[in-house]
Amino acid sequence: MSHIGSYEERYRSFNWKQSEEELEYGKNGMFNIGYYCSDRICEKGDGKKLALIWEGFTGEVKKFTYDDIRVYSNTIAKFLQDTGINVGDRVCLFMDKVPELYIGFVGILKMGGIAQPLFSAFGEEALFTRLDDAKTKAIMIQKKHLPKVRRIKDKLPELTKIIVIDADEAATPQINEIHFWMEKASKVEKFEIVKVGPEAPSVIHYTSGTTGKPKGAQHAHSSIIAQYITSKWVLDLQSDDIYWCTADPGWVTGTSYGIIGPWANGVTQVVLDAGFGTEKWYAFIQKHKVSMWYSAPTVIRLLMKEGIEAVKKYDLSSLRHLASVGEPLNAEAVVWSEKAFGKMFLDTYWQTETGAMMITNYPGMKIKPGSMGKPFPGITATVLNTKTYEPITTAGIVGLIAIKPGWPSMMRSYWNNKTTYDSKFKNGWYICGDRASIDNEGYFWFVGRDDDVINTAGHLVGPFEIESALLEHKAVAESAAVGKPDPVNMEVVKAFIALKPGFEPSGDMELDIMNFIRKKLSPLAMPQEIEFVPSLPKTRSGKIMRRLLRAKEWGEEIGDTSTLEND
Amino acid sequence: MSEDIKKMIIDYVKKEYLEEDSGVDVNENTKLISSGIVDSFSMVSLKMFLEKKFLVKIPDDKATPDAFDSANNIINLLKEYTKI
Numbered sequence: 001m002s003h004i005g006s007y008e009e010r011y012r013s014f015n016w017k018q019s020e021e022e023l024e025y026g027k028n029g030m031f032n033i034g035y036y037c038s039d040r041i042c043e044k045g046d047g048k049k050l051a052l053i054w055e056g057f058t059g060e061v062k063k064f065t066y067d068d069i070r071v072y073s074n075t076i077a078k079f080l081q082d083t084g085i086n087v088g089d090r091v092c093l094f095m096d097k098v099p100e101l102y103i104g105f106v107g108i109l110k111m112g113g114i115a116q117p118l119f120s121a122f123g124e125e126a127l128f129t130r131l132d133d134a135k136t137k138a139i140m141i142q143k144k145h146l147p148k149v150r151r152i153k154d155k156l157p158e159l160t161k162i163i164v165i166d167a168d169e170a171a172t173p174q175i176n177e178i179h180f181w182m183e184k185a186s187k188v189e190k191f192e193i194v195k196v197g198p199e200a201p202s203v204i205h206y207t208s209g210t211t212g213k214p215k216g217a218q219h220a221h222s223s224i225i226a227q228y229i230t231s232k233w234v235l236d237l238q239s240d241d242i243y244w245c246t247a248d249p250g251w252v253t254g255t256s257y258g259i260i261g262p263w264a265n266g267v268t269q270v271v272l273d274a275g276f277g278t279e280k281w282y283a284f285i286q287k288h289k290v291s292m293w294y295s296a297p298t299v300i301r302l303l304m305k306e307g308i309e310a311v312k313k314y315d316l317s318s319l320r321h322l323a324s325v326g327e328p329l330n331a332e333a334v335v336w337s338e339k340a341f342g343k344m345f346l347d348t349y350w351q352t353e354t355g356a357m358m359i360t361n362y363p364g365m366k367i368k369p370g371s372m373g374k375p376f377p378g379i380t381a382t383v384l385n386t387k388t389y390e391p392i393t394t395a396g397i398v399g400l401i402a403i404k405p406g407w408p409s410m411m412r413s414y415w416n417n418k419t420t421y422d423s424k425f426k427n428g429w430y431i432c433g434d435r436a437s438i439d440n441e442g443y444f445w446f447v448g449r450d451d452d453v454i455n456t457a458g459h460l461v462g463p464f465e466i467e468s469a470l471l472e473h474k475a476v477a478e479s480a481a482v483g484k485p486d487p488v489n490m491e492v493v494k495a496f497i498a499l500k501p502g503f504e505p506s507g508d509m510e511l512d513i514m515n516f517i518r519k520k521l522s523p524l525a526m527p528q529e530i531e532f533v534p535s536l537p538k539t540r541s542g543k544i545m546r547r548l549l550r551a552k553e554w555g556e557e558i559g560d561t562s563t564l565e566n567d
Numbered sequence: 568m569s570e571d572i573k574k575m576i577i578d579y580v581k582k583e584y585l586e587e588d589s590g591v592d593v594n595e596n597t598k599l600i601s602s603g604i605v606d607s608f609s610m611v612s613l614k615m616f617l618e619k620k621f622l623v624k625i626p627d628d629k630a631t632p633d634a635f636d637s638a639n640n641i642i643n644l645l646k647e648y649t650k651i
Contacts, residue, residue, distance in 0.1 A: 515612055
């Protein structure tokens, strides 16, 4: 029997208080997420239960009980305090999926810091933008990523603690660098967890928009109320589950459902710190007897490419429940997963800003493959007319996905950017930036983004950030970055580039520009295709008409071109 | 010949995908994709490099993470499309 039981009944009778009561949220004045992910589980008698089974790409395995998580996160929290990190300071986590990332996250929260996880594949410019915006005081980092920080640290005066978690013992720290080894440090058995209020900032996750720099969606400790109950009812986490969330904690899924959700529920989770490989992943599921698997459409489509024959080589009978996030899950992938695994991947829709699932499919509910599902209990969702911002009441009409504000995990602001935060609300609704329709049974159907942001493999990439970086390349005169359709990643970045005089288009030039962006920003932002053009279409006021280029890629109508410069 | 190609691939991986002082050693058997040295997005640039260098067209369905997972795997893949 699933935790949620009847969706309709839950939706009718739901109150967030139910989640707070189950968590005993606020008991003894404790609102800190760090407590609920470690100490509370131990106090309930599950200290010896495995919280984390970690496997590296070489096959090395490490296991941590809830008591280990409690003690090691205490150790990190105390260390951070002793090095001068104060309540409210931003502490960046910049590592691959190593245990210190997961436990460090809990440790930062326990001492009242604000965790700022960043994807470790970010290049130095992407890293600089985000550390500069957050005025980050400390960064916990693996030595392999240290060169990126060393190259930018002089431009970051607030960044005074660079904590290297795996330095060679003989290595000499440079200025502002500190060496810290979690498993070798003196264990801190008792730590006084900082009693922050429920509205205190907990996590900042950076996300991209069409214009301007990436924005830091700032969440509060009480987000756990939503992350706990959505993990329980949508992921259907059971006490004996082995749970695998494949997301990287550099992104919001990796913290909301890769740390907070499972650990607040006292579940054992597994982490594979390795790149994608079909057989490797199937072998991992078989080896650890994964029962709940939360992954992404891109992964599912990659698995589909390898076919059902690959599935048959492994015993995947432990799988009980599957869910997906990041981009719309196409109907073919849902149908295929049922054939391959005997279970459908259930799509879940939410965003960095929402902090937890908003519109999803549920165990036991009638599934319409390709649909986003229905709003989570406690969530009022609709689609709005794009001009009036009034809810559309006719089934099948496409509008803007909108959520009534007030759910516990809603972002509290964009860091230092209240103007942009305020612009996300219209007529009393939070506007997600996506378009969808609702059918006559209340199911939501995703249509696409309502802006130029590129969703590649479930990650949002801002065209402005790419175009700004492209302009730093010696040969680029002007550029436009758009999403182009991709059978695996939904969209990939395509750049239209006009070269400066004296530079000629060539394969070498294309590869050089691709690698330039990959290193500067990230592999996700790297154009997978570059089209060299003599010039870019512009409005009469000189603004590049990205919309036109995108429409061409998608085979769509190009719409109104009356403002086109060369019309 | 195969040794030259191996070195070319290894040198390119070191230059493009690793920090100069990362301390990570790469040889012909080093796992490139499953170790995370080259992620699935960056495979596109590695594939483009190989295609340009060896004047071949590697079909997308052959450019799998497994086929790119080491210099040796890449050489085996290239052998299907060129006389190396």
